[in-house]
Amino acid sequence: MQDKPLVGIIMGSISDRDIMDECVKTLKEMYINFEIAVSSAHRSPDKTRDYAINASARGIEVIIAGAGWAAHLAGVIASYTTLPVIGVPIDSSPLRGIDSLLSTAQMPPGVPVATMAIGIGGAQNAAVFAAQILALKYPDIAKRLDQYKEGLKLRVEEVEKD
């Protein structure tokens, strides 16, 4: 396991924590070091900006941003860094996440956000996708990703035996 975090997890509100914990859990399963921050694109914009600007220098290589409603967090971070940013739309509004999905995915040309599925499954997948990116560079992560993926298949297979 790397000594310093390679993945930065940021969420727009402490109320997104339950969803983003699935991301935490999945990174831990693959022994990928990470850090967590809570910072709103709108209520604490300079903190968010500083986070994005400094992430690369701190050694972060992938940022995962989870937010609900008009989810600008991933996009705002992507505007301040060239690190890959993965967005997790969270279904916290009455519209059940179609607002956060569109706010995260429909980014303008030049500033992409890698958008995951809405909610807890998307949080898990953000961790997997971060691992897929890092696996290109870190053979040990590639190995643990393969084990994780193999585990998914086994779980499907075991289920059928019941």
Next chain:
Amino acid sequence: MQDKPLVGIIMGSISDRDIMDECVKTLKEMYINFEIAVSSAHRSPDKTRDYAINASARGIEVIIAGAGWAAHLAGVIASYTTLPVIGVPIDSSPLRGIDSLLSTAQMPPGVPVATMAIGIGGAQNAAVFAAQILALKYPDIAKRLDQYKEGLKLRVEEVEKD
């Protein structure tokens, strides 16, 4: 007419200009002084941030922000100023503006954006709403707003005579 601009119009892309010109035209009809800027929330974030931070000191009292797709512009500006920010969702994406409407309107608690209708009608209304805000403080704007509103009624009435 005020000597310096009271309204700042900002748009995310020069391609939004045709839509936002309706806003310009309507402010001119009411002799309200304004300035125009093009700055993307994502491609030129610090320019956008500077714009928002400095607007009040420059004498701007209302900001109108027009953007399409995952329209973060109004929200990002609102995060850096306590001036009222009016958002115009623009129908430039294949989803015809439902993405920009949700990205503009579904702001989190604490950081409102006054969202208008999608497209050219919303651009016109942003100007009218700016006038309605300024009319509370500037009696001459109040007078010109009343004249503008009276004109709308007359246009409806004249139509029927045909």
Next chain:
Amino acid sequence: MQDKPLVGIIMGSISDRDIMDECVKTLKEMYINFEIAVSSAHRSPDKTRDYAINASARGIEVIIAGAGWAAHLAGVIASYTTLPVIGVPIDSSPLRGIDSLLSTAQMPPGVPVATMAIGIGGAQNAAVFAAQILALKYPDIAKRLDQYKEGLKLRVEEVEKD
């Protein structure tokens, strides 16, 4: 605090009260005086009309209208006054507020409604946006708005210490 109300809160049904209480609470946090009315655009149209026509003379400077379903309330009020009208779409129908959002935001040229997010967050933001409008004219409200906004940032920051 002003002696007489500057903000008029109106809602279409008493069942919208729980949502609109967030608006009340937020205005109180900023010591902005307000009044509350219940009047349906459809079931008591003349009461609603009278409310809108007389608001300005009573000293009201901003109107906040909350309604669900085909939420016409904000639009109807905006048709009878040139005061700024802020609309709060409420998620009381089976469609979870997309109906009230579209009914509130998609206003025709000439008669804007400043549309907030759906539901309780939108109700809070309506109060903040009213304060942002009033702050242009009333320095004491400007000051209390700044304090309120600062509080939001602190709350985000404190959260991370846990």
Next chain:
Amino acid sequence: MQDKPLVGIIMGSISDRDIMDECVKTLKEMYINFEIAVSSAHRSPDKTRDYAINASARGIEVIIAGAGWAAHLAGVIASYTTLPVIGVPIDSSPLRGIDSLLSTAQMPPGVPVATMAIGIGGAQNAAVFAAQILALKYPDIAKRLDQYKEGLKLRVEEVEKD
């Protein structure tokens, strides 16, 4: 044919005329007398209100209201009369009429609007539905409605012969 109009057609904007002409044409096919008005729920609210309040006294028995965007027209009229109001949602906005359909159909308890399909087909059907209402009371309209309906079947049948 009745000497005075039984059906009042009202539209929110002169730009809705092309759509509402299908309604006019269909009423003419059934020799049902009607009147036409242009009045916006928002730009000329008192004209709209007067129209609704006085319609019954003028002998109107059914009102057809066509509007686009946040289509409040039918609902506002329904709030001022107990005559049956038929709403035609018009697809004039970028959202292609889903906004006007929801704004027309999702009326609150107590004040119904009989909502038709979006656009030109809905305009035609508004005329047919008005005829169906009037046919309950006027035997000559019932007869002409039957002839109209029979014509529809014949047109379908003829088509297949080609």
Next chain:
Amino acid sequence: MQDKPLVGIIMGSISDRDIMDECVKTLKEMYINFEIAVSSAHRSPDKTRDYAINASARGIEVIIAGAGWAAHLAGVIASYTTLPVIGVPIDSSPLRGIDSLLSTAQMPPGVPVATMAIGIGGAQNAAVFAAQILALKYPDIAKRLDQYKEGLKLRVEEVEKD
């Protein structure tokens, strides 16, 4: 009160009964005689067809049809009668009634269904709209409708006194 039913209420499934009971209750409040049937457009099509074909001869003057999912019931009945048919879209599917709203409202030219709001409010409004149709012909129903409408206003007004 008329001796025989003037209004026929039909629903597609016994599970729609709770919703449609609001319709029943409202007709009773206005002392309008009605009958109730359960018949599916799809599972018992000939029963539904017979219902529609014979309704007029039985003295029925308005039909109210409530259904969920791909709600064809109102449309199928409208295809077999020239009586006014009022459709109540019911939110029984996972899509919360947007499917039944579109299936009920988007009728093709020539065969209108008067579509109400989704769910229990729409069921109540179907009764009110039926009364509005019948009031054109039956002065006693007109009188009771006026009383009902007056009651709605009073309820709104009383609420505010609290």
Next chain:
Amino acid sequence: MQDKPLVGIIMGSISDRDIMDECVKTLKEMYINFEIAVSSAHRSPDKTRDYAINASARGIEVIIAGAGWAAHLAGVIASYTTLPVIGVPIDSSPLRGIDSLLSTAQMPPGVPVATMAIGIGGAQNAAVFAAQILALKYPDIAKRLDQYKEGLKLRVEEVEKD
């Protein structure tokens, strides 16, 4: 090729013909005999009913029904026959076929419609699916279906050579 038609194609309006011609063309490519009818679920309901009731006796084994708007045609036919009914939602309304997709797919328990994609691709696929059903029983159709499918692959492969 069978002497008598095995597939019945029915469409709600002659204006659906251009879309449904893709279905015709695809059946011809596989030498599957078919018949075509135009009959509206709403404007000619008894013709539609007779079609459905008699189809099996005439030797039809699969019915393909194409319709737009509140597309009830496939559902109405399915209510009168136990033959497999394939529905093609057509994008003829301003809502671009989401209305016809939901009206076709969201059938109630007991009366399925096999729903295809919206529009011309769905019309083609209806023919392919009809062939897939018939191939279970008719070896010659199975053979021609395999050839058709193989052709699809070849077309994809050839494309890449360019």
Next chain:
Amino acid sequence: MQDKPLVGIIMGSISDRDIMDECVKTLKEMYINFEIAVSSAHRSPDKTRDYAINASARGIEVIIAGAGWAAHLAGVIASYTTLPVIGVPIDSSPLRGIDSLLSTAQMPPGVPVATMAIGIGGAQNAAVFAAQILALKYPDIAKRLDQYKEGLKLRVEEVEKD
């Protein structure tokens, strides 16, 4: 009853089992032999592929595939077999199945999936539709299907007697 299964039921996740059990129950009511598998299009793609490739040789004549979210299962299976594939979109995501409906229905030209309604009703209908396909070839299934359909009518009729 056939000795070996004619229908293959496959689902993307063991969590879809509750929904798909309605399919199982309905096939049992009609004494149609079936087999069940759990295999994800994405987590166990080769198992899914093998299932599809070998189904026909094992005697399976119809495949029913149930999945939620971006429901690719039915489409992936359809890409590997010319057996008729029936898709059941499951409402397991926050978007309540509109995602799985579109992912299942909007198949490209050449590879149809017969899409059912979302959720438990669709699962039941998948069984009925499978029976409708098999009834063309197996007279005993045709007979039991007729009995099943008759039962549906009786249940509707009995309900009204209460």
Next chain:
Amino acid sequence: MQDKPLVGIIMGSISDRDIMDECVKTLKEMYINFEIAVSSAHRSPDKTRDYAINASARGIEVIIAGAGWAAHLAGVIASYTTLPVIGVPIDSSPLRGIDSLLSTAQMPPGVPVATMAIGIGGAQNAAVFAAQILALKYPDIAKRLDQYKEGLKLRVEEVEKD
């Protein structure tokens, strides 16, 4: 520039080429080597599978998959490789890409697809995101990515000078 391709672009149909050319153009601007393939998830599934299985061995490090309608292509590829897969939803269907967005983004836990915006902007962003991933490992790509991003800012700034 690397000698062999690092990025594999795959599209579901030759008709997607115009959209995906924006991706090609952007990779060329950054001198990133790539290969292009046309392979349908459904019409040529084994070719698609082989592509995914062999991509890593051929030296591909990122795969970009563009598809419309029920866009399964990116998901199917992601099921056969642990390389990062970027999905571009294409607006080729009548629903203007909301179907392909949901089919691409709403992937189940364990198998992520990095979803971009709908259409041509998403195709451009897929190239940018691929560069952002590769920049973590290849310093020369990092440099060219920075130049590309700087160019975007300049273009925004130049625009305002006009």
